[in-house]
Amino acid sequence: MSDLRKDPVTGRWVIIAPDRAKRPVHHEPVFRLASDRLDPFAEGNEGLTPPEILAFRSSDSAPNGPGWRVRVVPNKFPALRTDEELKKRGVGLYDTMTGVGAHEVVIECPHYEESLARLPVDNVREVLGAYKDRLLDLKRDVRLVHALIFKNKGALAGASLEHAHSQLIVTSVVPISVWEEMTGALEFYNYRGRCVYQDMLDQELDSRERVVLETADYAAVCPFASRFPFETWIIPKHHASHYETSSDAQIASLARVLKTTLSKLELALDDPPYNYVLHTAPFDTPELPHYRWHLEVFPRLTRVAGFEWGSGFYINPVPPEEAAEFLRNVDVPQNYGRAAADEPAVKVRKAG
Amino acid sequence: MSDLRKDPVTGRWVIIAPDRAKRPVHHEPVFRLASDRLDPFAEGNEGLTPPEILAFRSSDSAPNGPGWRVRVVPNKFPALRTDEELKKRGVGLYDTMTGVGAHEVVIECPHYEESLARLPVDNVREVLGAYKDRLLDLKRDVRLVHALIFKNKGALAGASLEHAHSQLIVTSVVPISVWEEMTGALEFYNYRGRCVYQDMLDQELDSRERVVLETADYAAVCPFASRFPFETWIIPKHHASHYETSSDAQIASLARVLKTTLSKLELALDDPPYNYVLHTAPFDTPELPHYRWHLEVFPRLTRVAGFEWGSGFYINPVPPEEAAEFLRNVDVPQNYGRAAADEPAVKVRKAG
Numbered sequence: 001m002s003d004l005r006k007d008p009v010t011g012r013w014v015i016i017a018p019d020r021a022k023r024p025v026h027h028e029p030v031f032r033l034a035s036d037r038l039d040p041f042a043e044g045n046e047g048l049t050p051p052e053i054l055a056f057r058s059s060d061s062a063p064n065g066p067g068w069r070v071r072v073v074p075n076k077f078p079a080l081r082t083d084e085e086l087k088k089r090g091v092g093l094y095d096t097m098t099g100v101g102a103h104e105v106v107i108e109c110p111h112y113e114e115s116l117a118r119l120p121v122d123n124v125r126e127v128l129g130a131y132k133d134r135l136l137d138l139k140r141d142v143r144l145v146h147a148l149i150f151k152n153k154g155a156l157a158g159a160s161l162e163h164a165h166s167q168l169i170v171t172s173v174v175p176i177s178v179w180e181e182m183t184g185a186l187e188f189y190n191y192r193g194r195c196v197y198q199d200m201l202d203q204e205l206d207s208r209e210r211v212v213l214e215t216a217d218y219a220a221v222c223p224f225a226s227r228f229p230f231e232t233w234i235i236p237k238h239h240a241s242h243y244e245t246s247s248d249a250q251i252a253s254l255a256r257v258l259k260t261t262l263s264k265l266e267l268a269l270d271d272p273p274y275n276y277v278l279h280t281a282p283f284d285t286p287e288l289p290h291y292r293w294h295l296e297v298f299p300r301l302t303r304v305a306g307f308e309w310g311s312g313f314y315i316n317p318v319p320p321e322e323a324a325e326f327l328r329n330v331d332v333p334q335n336y337g338r339a340a341a342d343e344p345a346v347k348v349r350k351a352g
Numbered sequence: 353m354s355d356l357r358k359d360p361v362t363g364r365w366v367i368i369a370p371d372r373a374k375r376p377v378h379h380e381p382v383f384r385l386a387s388d389r390l391d392p393f394a395e396g397n398e399g400l401t402p403p404e405i406l407a408f409r410s411s412d413s414a415p416n417g418p419g420w421r422v423r424v425v426p427n428k429f430p431a432l433r434t435d436e437e438l439k440k441r442g443v444g445l446y447d448t449m450t451g452v453g454a455h456e457v458v459i460e461c462p463h464y465e466e467s468l469a470r471l472p473v474d475n476v477r478e479v480l481g482a483y484k485d486r487l488l489d490l491k492r493d494v495r496l497v498h499a500l501i502f503k504n505k506g507a508l509a510g511a512s513l514e515h516a517h518s519q520l521i522v523t524s525v526v527p528i529s530v531w532e533e534m535t536g537a538l539e540f541y542n543y544r545g546r547c548v549y550q551d552m553l554d555q556e557l558d559s560r561e562r563v564v565l566e567t568a569d570y571a572a573v574c575p576f577a578s579r580f581p582f583e584t585w586i587i588p589k590h591h592a593s594h595y596e597t598s599s600d601a602q603i604a605s606l607a608r609v610l611k612t613t614l615s616k617l618e619l620a621l622d623d624p625p626y627n628y629v630l631h632t633a634p635f636d637t638p639e640l641p642h643y644r645w646h647l648e649v650f651p652r653l654t655r656v657a658g659f660e661w662g663s664g665f666y667i668n669p670v671p672p673e674e675a676a677e678f679l680r681n682v683d684v685p686q687n688y689g690r691a692a693a694d695e696p697a698v699k700v701r702k703a704g
Contacts (some may be wrong), residue, residue, distance in 0.1 A: 005576055005577040005632075006552075006577055007575070007576075007577040008538040008540070008548055008576070009532075009533050009540070009548055009549075010529075010532045010533055010536050010538055010553065011532075011536060012532075012577065012579075012664060012666075013577070014577040014578065014579055014666045014667075014668055014669050015665070015667045015668065016481065016663075016668050016672075017668070017669055018669060018670070018671055018674075019666050019669075020667060020669040023523070069530075072543065079667045088396075091576075092555045093548075093551050093552060093555050094555075094576045094577075105652075130372035148663050148665060150662060152550075168658040169665070171665075175663040175664055176664035177362075177662060177663050177664040178366075179667070180361075180362045180363075180664075181361050181362055184360075184361040184362050185361055188360070188361070196360055196361055196445075199363075199445050200360065200445060203444045203445050207444075207676065216601075218687070223359070224357055224359075224365065224443075224446045225357040225358055225359040225366040225446070226366065226368075227364075227366055254535075275362070275661065276662075277662030277663055281671075282379060285642075296662050298478075298661065303704075307651065308633075308661075309579075309660075310502060310529065310627060310628075310629030310648050310650070311432075311500050311502070311527040311528075311529050311530070311629055312364060312368075312527055312529035312532075313365065313367070313500065313521070313523075313527040313528070313529075314364075314366045314367070315367045315369050315372060315431045316366055316367065316368050316369070316567070317369055317370055317372040319368050319370055319372070320368075321660070322370075330620060336701070
């Protein structure tokens with residue numbers, strides 16, 4: 001059982017989750033994953049994960065058995081649980097609430113493969129579709145107000161398993177980064193009557209110096225105030241504050257942009273560890289004219305930043321104009337990665 | 353030459369510093385420091401650093417030669433420089449300014465030693481005194497508005513040299529973390545007429561469950577909403593928004609608290625990598641009734657946080673009550689570390 005606690009000065013929420021200490025992660029500084037151990041995310045090993053919440057699978061297959069393409073399961077060591085009662089209380093000066101929420105894992109492919117970028121584009125589309133489906137399902141729980149979807153790729157980016165996966169953390173509070181964006185974007189809207197994300201896109205697509213790629217529906221851009229070398233954001237060109245309102249066609253289009261963007265990063269930077277985070281509006285807001293969902297990708301190239309955590313101040317040695325030019329010029333081969341989901345990258349050991 | 357850029361949504365400033373890419377840091381994920389190389393921070397090797405800005409040295413010694421105890425030099429690969437002209441400009445939607453500021457290194461001892469905690473308490477006092485002296489000197493430059501003092505201890509915490517040192521980054525803007533604290537503390541003050549830090553201390557010193565140690569002048573506390581396991585803040589019990597107003601007696605007292613706190617962390621956690629950051633009010637504000645300077649220490653124990661950078665949401669597996677109890681019960685031996693500065697921990701190679 002965990003609890004959420006609010007810093008009384010900054011309003012930043014923290015999850016205090018003692019159960020997470022039980023997960024099998026080495027606390028010594030060994031940033032290498034064992035590659036010879038059993039893959040709990042592989043097809044055939046479904047018994048090694050909690051029962052599935054959602055799976056895209058062939059119609060003749062049974063839940064929690066083989067025959068799936070993308071599978072969503074609860075995190076085995078969840079930071080939050082839905083079966084708690086939501087209780088908010090004050091402890092003197094402090095605010096706290098029970099750790100109600102969800103912590104889920106999106107297993108992105110049935111065969112062993114570390115890279116989402118190297119999966120077939122249809123597979124990427126189904127991953128992005130699973131995000132949408134989970135958001136739509138979770139927002140029916142009125143106790144939950146926000147979902148953070150993120151990926152840790154590589155041990156240096158915080159992954160504890162290599163098999164391609166992403167995670168959802170769904171909470172009864174809004175993460176401070178999203179809150180700050182919402183507040184800043186609303187201020188801009190109140191002052192100028194326009195969405196700041198549209199203004200940004202207009203300027204970027206006009207100058208083009210920080211554009212990595214552009215399609216009819218999306219743009220991938222290295223932001224003007226990039227915190228990290230090769231930080232890249234994918235922003236929809238149509239207005240939408242909530243990711244889960246994306247149409248099937250939009251998700252198919254986004255899949256191509258995401259696969260290409262991640263492939264460029266992999267090819268340019270020799271398969272770097274990276275994180276991405278989807279920023280989307282809280283569940284309990286209607287469509288907002290001032291905010292737009294977007295996906296922030298940041299490769300983890302520089303030495304682990306020291307003081308940034310304590311200051312919010314970032315030093316980035318690579319100007320985003322140079323990063324964008326470099327990424328623009330990376331050609332992604334037509335059949336980068338695997339052409340179809342049924343070609344495993346490596347032979348996989350089955351459980352039992 | 354670097355420039356500062358502001359994210360138009362969140363207001364977060366970033367330093368884009370292409371020159372920093374030139375410093376001799378391995379960009380591959382090798383988190384190990386070479387221990388057999390020349391120590392540029394050792395006494396006798398003064399020629400390997402830029403000329404000193406400040407040094408506490410024996411009266412018969414000459415600048416930039418041996419005979420010092422604590423020495424402050426410009427960072428050899430500075431993220432900011434004072435010899436630039438401060439120019440602020442808009443680029444369409446975006447705000448930017450030239451990277452005017454200072455980036456200095458406080459070399460904490462003349463002999464090779466990695467740990468500030470293991471230095472004699474008088475040595476720690478002189479380090480804290482050097483912080484004050486540099487702040488007083490730098491705030492005379494009206495272009496500069498804030499100084500961030502921080503320490504990266506150990507490669508995993510971002511250090512690129514082992515010899516004990518800390519850094520100052522002095523900027524023409526206020527880092528967002530300090531800004532958020534100032535704003536939150538002001539809101540609290542406007543609503544309640546009291547300093548939130550005093551209220552926090554009152555509650556902590558009353559309940560004692562998160563107190564690590566307390567002296568007449570300072571308390572070390574694991575904060576209620578700790579982001580990291582064993583995160584510990586040192587907070588003055590007297591009101592002071594600006595660190596540089598500390599008296600000599602207060603700094604001597606703080607040195608004992610800091611040495612003991614860091615020693616407890618080292619003993620409890622087997623010499624962990626850690627960061628500390630001094631949060632203090634901007635130069636251009638008078639003494640503020642709503643804000644109090646404090647020092648935030650965070651050991652780097654958990655796997656590098658993945659999504660935290662993108663969300664501001666932290667998952668901490670160790671409740672601060674448990675961390676504080678553990679640290680309270682660590683006895684620091686009377687002569688932990690070295691008794692006097694003239695006993696080198698290891699033989700040091702001299703330059704030339």
